[in-house]
Amino acid sequence: MTSIILVVATRLIFPLMLMFSLFLLLRGHDAPGGGFVGGLMAASAFALFALATSVTRARDALRRSTFRLIGIGLLFAFVSGLPGLFAGSPFLRALWTSTELPVIGKLSSVLLFDTGVLLVVVGVTLTIVFAMAEADEEEEE
């Protein structure tokens, strides 16, 4: 079941959704947004891609296995706790750099943590979505 409308629309929307996910991630902390919503947005982009084409192609587009994404995301979150520990304060103490970058603002360990959350959410959601979509595809064949 492939609809031309869906395929063409996906081609346009897919990058937009990923960019929006990045926007949500960077907007987070003081304004609504953050890693969790950003992750859901990115995951739905890939889910849409899988619906329009196939799960196999969506997996290829993701480049990494969903499990590995979860692991890398957890590692990001883990590492984000360490600077506080090395600075002599407790684990997960939030630290900011003093210089401001354009768009992103001050770099911080919080951003690293949120990026980790994003990756974990993408990984978990897509593990579930892909597994269900694959079962569906097998049924149709």
Added chain:
Amino acid sequence: MLPILIPFLMAILSIINWGNRVLHRFLALAGSVGLLFAALALLTTVNEQGILSSNIGDWPAPFGIVLVADLPAAIMILMAAIVGLAVLVYATASMDKGRERFGYYPLILLLLMGMCGAFLTGDLFNLYVWFEIMLIASFALLALGGSRAQLEGSVKYFALNLLVSAFMLTGIGLLYGMTGSLNLAALAQTLRAAGPEQPVTTVAIFFMIAFGIKAAMFPLYFWLPASYHTPPVAVSAIFAGLLTKVGVFALIRVFTLLFVQDTAWTHGLLLAGAALTMLSGVLGAMAFDDIRRIFAFHIISQIAYMVLGLALFVPMALAGTIFYMVHHILVIVSLFLVSGLIARAGGSYFKAQLGGLYGTRPLLALLFLVPALSLSGVPPLSGFWAKLTLLRVTLAQELWLVAAIALLVGLLTLFSMVRIWLSAFWGPPGPAAASVTPMRAGERRALYGSTLALVTLTLALSLFAGPAFELAERASEQLLDPAGYIAAVLGEGS
């Protein structure tokens, strides 16, 4: 902090390299050795410097989440690390490829992390979160493999634990509504100041039920023997040694720190529960043929001794409880590992199918005998000292019936162990012996090595019962004097 971070990091690395069995093994072993060293370091520091606390993310207590390491927590973490290492070594030679590929090692690491978190946390809701982490990891471990019996056990285990979560959350919610804080130290202060019009005892019962189910107390223990014998030995051993103890530890934590308003009622209930648990557990053990089921029932009756120590609520009894926990963790894990060895050497887990192992495997017979006798409390092994302390306090408080039950249960435990001995080690070889394949040298090293290490530790605990008991006494003083705990968390002024 380290006891949580080390297993977490290793589990993360395992997830990134999902499916790589050899690497998983290596990471798990490295993680548990690291955990062991971290636990030893923590115990010595806490022993020298007193209670330590750390505010996660530097949010000050009582608003942020605190981790608090006092002596009881440090002792339990050390035990978790020892058992974790022994079971993982045992698993390298006994776990099948399927389970290894589907994440046995990272799951064990997550389980250990959850336990260390539950021991260390100084926040009631955070305790709930650690319980959930343990629950998820243990549920996956229990169901991994997916045989019919396993799934049946897992469903019972899961359903009952959902109930526990509901009870626990209700209790936490009520407590938060009453006091406006979930920090254990802050709660201890407010509850002590609370007047008799507050329904503190009602809330206490919610927690008693929740942790009582976790600890497998009467009458809510039936999930334990229904599920513990279904997974492989390297899974059920770690469950047997540690999961219920976390429940007992949580009971001890809240019923020494928070709910001490109406001890005649709450601790009296605990006392009655303990006596009934003891009796029903040991009688259940009489009815079964599967060695693992027998041991599972003995966990229940032994848990009751620990709760008994808490219910008596004097320093000596609490010290006995802590000593009992250490002793029982070592002994029951060795017994489960031995049951795996018996099945490997005799071909079956069922008493009726076994026989004559004493002749063919004298070392195995010795490995069974030491923890079995220690479990039933034969002097001079560690179980004797643990039981003796609790009994003396029971007699001193003139609770004759409870003392009689405790003695009777000790006797029945011995009887049950002797029955296993007679059928598995004595007599002619059993019918299952024909199906046994010889062990490879590496397998023998890993299986016997890990079991032998635990049995040696049991012996060491028996020999050095004096110093160990002194440590337990100091730990129980910390439990009964919440001022130290409160000062460590909230600062000296409060």
